[in-house]
Amino acid sequence: MTRVLVTYSTKHGSTAEIAQAIADELREKGMDADCVDVAVASVAGFDAVVLGSAVYMGRWLHDARRFLKRHLEALSAIPFWIFSSGPTGEKAEEDLAHDTRWLEPRKVLDLAASAGLRGHIVFAGRLPVDPHGFVETSMVRSTPPDLQDARDWEGIRRWADDIASELERTGARRGGAA
Template identity: 55%
Template sequence: MDPVLASHADDPEGMTKVLVAYASKNGSTEEIAEAIADELTSHGLDVTCRSARDSDAKDVDAVILGSAVYAGRWLRPARRFLKAESDRLRHLPFWIFSSGPFGDQAAHPSEEDLRWQEPHKIISRAQELGVRGHVVFGGRLPLEPHGFVEAAMVRNTPGENHDARDWAQIRAWATTVAEELGAREQVEGPESS
């Protein structure tokens, strides 16, 4: 078991407390964070999911932090969380995720696409703090675009490519995190004798 988590083994409830914090501009990343939180909860973890703007890493055993990516940058609330909580994150198991690519960029990213999809400064800083992993999930175009750029993106992208989130991939990644945290598999239905 993870040494950080082992220190909580005397907890009478025996549940690992996980914070899933996110920064989302149009709700897509928030929905990804909620799916991650739901999957972790299904593995017996005590999970809180909330905006990075309203979060801190106090009183938790692990953290997952995610943000939408725009032009290779995370949104400010997630960047601020990473900076403000860096001392705590050094001593906690934590993972990060990014969301944003859609359409063909999500399915078959070129090197140029990756340059804009991966927040290299964030990944570098997180690695300095001991991040366990980073993943990029497909995103979704805004349902109600704001401004010329978003409206053009929606107009110029075929409808079937507006949402590139792969829910099976998201749940599988969350399951891997749960397994690394030593979570137990929850069994559906009544116990058999």
């Protein structure tokens, strides 16, 4: 069975829930998927990796950036995908399509591409349910409650399905057969 590591960095928990949904869907599709906080994750023993981070002020969280750098060589030997979670509120979809501040940070994409990244995606996110400080509190206050959680669970599952299909089709090893 293909062993997939789904690993994430989160500040307020919503990216962890996206990662969990991806791992659940991969299991549904017959993969052996583990969902692990990136702070304690290791690539060893896995056939493929999905790495995700929340985006704050245009940047991935530190632990996710560190994981990508530390494990770049190991990642270059296996298929891997990345996702970011970010946009919320009524402009979530528009932001995703048109506003580069809401894309994966360029440096992360370039680094991942250098290791043979298979695919990447930006998911809409959820504003903190426990905001800290002035910036977070004002963002939450200025967004209507029903738009604070913009996560698209169907879209998340579809992306996980695509990953499972690609792993089945091409095999777990980069460019090789299963």
